[in-house]
Amino acid sequence: MPGLKRIILINSHLPGVVELNLDEHTNICGTNASGKTTLQRLLPVFxxxxxxxVVPATRDSFExxxxxxxxxxxxxxxxxxxQQLxxxxxxxxxxxxxxxYRFIHREFELDDFIYNQSAQKNEQVENKTSKQLKCMTMAELRRALKQSDVVHTRLLNTKxxxxxxxxxxSLINTGKNKNDLRLFARQFSLCDTGxxxxxxxxxTRAVHSKEGKMETIKAMIAAILEEDGVTTPAYNLDPKKVDNWISECKLVQGFExxxxxxxxxxxxxxxxxxCEQQLMGLEEGYQRDRSLQWQQQEENKDTLSELKEKELLLEKNWDSQRDELNNELSATKADIRSTEKELDQIEEQYNRYLDKNIDQIKQHLKQLxxxxxxxxxxxxxxxxxxxxHQDLEAEYQKxxxxxxxxxxxxxxxxxQDKDQLxxxxxxxxxxxxxxxxxxxKQLFQRQQQLNDLFNQQKSDILLRQKELQVYIDSVHYSSEEQLQLDVFEHRLTQANEEIEIARQKLDELKERQFSQQKEVDSADQQLSKSTQILLQCQQATKQFNQFLNPGKNSLLGSLRKENPGWEMTLGKVINPELLQRTDLKPDYVNKDANKNDTTFYGINLDLASIELPEYALAEKQYEHQLNxxxxxxxxxxxxxxxxxxxxDNAYSILEQLKKEVLLASTEYKKQKNNYTHLIEEKNSQKKELDAALRERKDELRKKVSIIKRQLDSVTEEFKNNKDKLHQDSAEEHIEITAHWQEVLQTVNEKITNNKE
Known part of the structure; x- marks a missing residue:
């Protein structure tokens, strides 16, 4: 298939050899300012x-x-x-x-344009920075082609x-060398002869240029037709009105x-x-809450200052009490140490008393x-x-x-001693x-006191624990917190009612909009039908006007003027489209002799059997039908x-309903958003209240835990005191028993000695 296959650039705006293959589909890809458009501008030149x-005015010339x-x-x-390359x-x-320009009847080969390929390569190796090829000039190329017997043309200009x-x-016939151009055209043209x-x-330029829009292509085709002498049909339309109408139609279409x-x-x-209205309301609430928070902050600062002063005072009191208690504790510890020392001395004296056997000495003193x-x-x-030799008997008796x-x-x-003993x-x-x-008895009393004290402490602790547990089970939101939740519930109920009202209003407006849309569609159909009828009537009126008032130099006008009664003969068989033509140039030969002639190209027709068509009526009939x-x-x-x-009325009502639906939809979404925000606000507030409630319960549970630890501590202390009491009482009982055993043993020894 004839067409462009390749574009080869040698030492052009791009150095070296650049080849662009255009066989079948071709894409030129690259970044901005990479030369895509520069290469594309070469296509119209071919x-x-x-x-x-093809070169922009801001650049140098093409060459x-x-x-x-x-x-x-x-x-x-x-x-x-x-089909030759x-x-x-x-x-x-x-x-x-x-x-x-020069045509060559052979395919492209680079060797035809350079002097010596091996020398060229050596030269490029020696000068690596240069990418230019050393090529022949056009005159040298012509001599080389002539020596090679390759068919080529002389140098040609653009025309x-x-x-x-x-x-x-037309261009070949207007040139100086017509014969040469005809010969070259038969050899190198893209199309066949004729x-x-x-x-x-x-x-090509219109398609490949950046301004290749359909309007540009249409204007170019019109210029070509005008250049070729083709007359375009004339319309009795004002171009400005048409442009305005087109602009309005485009505007309406674009708006639709x-x-x-x-x-x-x-x-x-x-x-x-x-949202802006909501934000304004929120801003007012924010400013109000902000002032309240600032006031609360100032009050909290004052309260904090007072609490800090109280804390300092309590710390001072605690320090003084601590010092007093430490002094008392030190004095008590000193008294305890002194008492323990006296007890140790008494015990030591008692041990010395026991070591010296004072009881035995006392017994001996009594036997003295x-x-x-x-x-x-x-x-x-x-x-x-x-x-x-004294008087033994007297003495004895004495x-x-x-x-x-x-x-x-x-x-x-x-x-007497025995009785006394x-x-x-x-x-x-x-x-x-x-x-x-x-x-x-004292031991029983002490045990009873210890048990009573333990039972009393245990009862008090269990009572406090039970009271706290009951309070934990019954603790709930405070009246203020419950009031906040009730306010949220009331607001949510009210918001839900407002949502329902907005939804009902929106549904009602949508139903009215749907009904009004049906009316608009019906009115639009009636308008389309009336427009179609009007166009048909206008077309009929225009047609009757054309038949009644034919154009200048038209066949219909000529027939009415030069050939009266043509309707009964030629009018029954002629193509109605030919009646308005102005290029037929009718010529009447022997019109008087051929007035009633019904032959056409040697054929005689019985025209009486053909009904008279609408386009061949008389002028009065045309005037009547035109009216x-x-x-x-x-x-x-x-x-x-x-x-x-x-x-228009239905559409205006529909537009008003659309606006009302839009406003109702916005109001419905606004109410839904308000409801959602209220739920989020309520959940957030409930989380805070639940956190405060959990904190209070945790504090109470901590107190219960402390009470449990107190109970465990009291129980452990009671157990330790009981064990200590048993241990001390056992030791004291042993000491008492041992003491009285010693006393009784001493008395028994005295009685035994008395018997002896």
């Missing part, structure tokens, strides 16, 4: 566009930008109408102004190149397209207004008179034994009497029993005006 027209040196080339490789070479003109590539006969691609460069966005924006605007009497008796015996007297006295004394023994036993009974059509058009116009007015 199809015959002037190079100066300075794309062909900066005499060794710069732009090669287009394409397939001609004979050819190439077009663009090079700068020798004078430096303009571009020269000649365009005539050849497009096979434009066909042309005239103006394709304009279309943006209608959902506009409704959404209006809804968001209403929501924004509602007896021992004295025994001594006196022994002395008397000694005196008797020493007195020789001695016997003395001994008897002494014995009686001793027996009497011993009996027995009495003393009984007294000691009684004292022992009384002491033990008193000790047991009827105008009356129908007037009625249709009035019907359309009524339908439009009805549609």
């Amino acid at each position: 199809y015959g566009e002037y190079p100066s027209r 300075r930008w794309y062909l900066p040196t005499q060794a710069s080339f732009i090669i287009y490789e394409y397939q001609n109408n004979q 050819c190439q077009v070479i663009l090079a700068p003109a020798i004078e430096g102004k303009g571009v020269n 000649e190149f365009r005539a050849i590539i497009q096979n434009d006969r 066909q042309t691609l005239r103006h394709i460069e304009k279309l 397209a943006m209608r959902p966005d506009f409704d959404k924006l209006e809804l968001e605007n209403q929501q924004l207004i509602s 008179p007896i021992w004295k009497e025994e001594l006196d008796s022994l002395n008397d015996q000694q005196r008797l034994m020493l007195a020789e 001695r016997l009497n003395t001994i008897n007297r002494q014995l009686n006295q001793s027996l009497q004394t011993l009996d 027995i009495i003393e023994q009984n007294d000691k036993k009684n004292q022992q029993n009384e002491t033990i009974a008193k000790f047991d 009827q059509a105008e009356e129908k058009e007037h009625e249709a116009s009035n019907f359309q005006i009524e339908a439009r007015q009805k549609l």
Whole structure:
């Protein structure tokens, strides 16, 4: 298929060789300012566009930008109408102004443009920074092609190149070398002989330019048709009115397209207004709460200062009491140490007393008179034994009497001592029993006191624990806290009622909107129907006007003027579209002789059997039908005006309902948001109240735990005191028993000694 295949740039605005393959679909990708548009501007040049027209006015000329040196080339490789690969070479003109073209009947090869490839590579290796290729000039290339017997053309200008590539006969015939251009066109054109691609460069430029909009393409096609002498049909329309109507239609269409966005924006605007109102209310509440919080903060600061002063005073009192108690404790400890020291001295003295056997000495002291009497008796015996030969009997009797007297006295004394010892023994036993009974009584009393004290403490602690547990089970929100929750419940109930009212209002408005939308649709259908009827009436009126008042130089006007009665002959068989044509140039030959002639191209027709068509009526009939059509058009116009007015009224009501629905929807969402905020606020407040309630319960539970620990401590103390009392009482009972055993043992020993 004929078409452009490749674009090759040699030493162009890009150094070296740049190849752009255009076979089938092609994408040119790259970042901004990477040269995509610069390469794309080369496409219209291939199809015959002037190079100066593709370069922006802000840049240099085409040859300075794309062909900066005499060794710069732009090669287009394409397939001609004979399915052969050819190439077009663009090079700068020798004078430096303009571009020269040359066709070559062979595909592109880089070796045709450079001097020596091996030398070129060596030169590039030696100078690595340069990417320019050392190429031939256009004249040197022509000589090389001529030596190689390659078919090519002479240097061509832009007009000649365009005539050849497009096979434009008008340009070829106006050129100086017509024969050469015809020959070149047969060899290198993109289209076959008898066909042309005239103006394709304009279309290519319009499509590939940044301004390739449909309006630009339409304007370019109109310019091409006008350049080719094609007359466009004339319309009796004011361009300004048409433009205004188009602008209004586009505005309406654009507005209808943006209608959902506009409704959404209006809804968001209403929501924004509602939110702003809510924020204003919240701001007022915030300012009020802020002032209250500041006041509360100042009061808390004063309270804190007072509490700190009280704390300092309590600390001072506590320090003074602590010092006094420490002094008392120190004095008490000193007294305890002194008392313990005295007790230790007494115990030590008692131990020394026991070590010296004072009881035995006391017993010996009591036996001293007896021992004295025994001594006196022994002395008397000694005196008797020493007195020789004295009167032993008298002495004996005397001695016997003395001994008897002494014995009686001793027996009497011993009996008295025995009685006294027995009495003393009984007294000691009684004292022992009384002491033990008193000790047991005191022990029982102490145990009873200890049990009573423990039971009293335990009862008090259990009572306090039970009271606290009952209080914990019954503790709940305070009256103020419950009032806050009740206020929230009341506000929620009220908000729920407001939501229900807003929802009912919204549903009612939506039903009215739906009903009104049906009325709008019905009115729109009536308007469409009336518009269609009006268009049909206008078309009929226009058609009758055209038949009644044909255009200048039209076939219908000529027939009415030059050939009266044509309706009965030619009018029955002619195509009605030909009657308004102005390019048929009718010529009447022997119109008087052929007035009643019904032959056409040698065929005679019986036209009487053909009914007279509408377009071949008489002028009076046309006037009558035109009047009827105008009356129908007037009625249709009035019907359309009524339908439009009805549609406008229904639409205005619908718009008002939409606004009301929008406001109601906004109000409904506002109430829902208020309800949600109230729930969140209530939950937040309830969390705070629950936290305070849990804190109070935790404090009470801590007190219960303290009471339990106190009970455990009292129980442990009671157990320890009881054990200590048992231990002390057992030791004291043992001491008392041992003491009275010693006392009774001493009395028994005295009694035994007395018996002896």
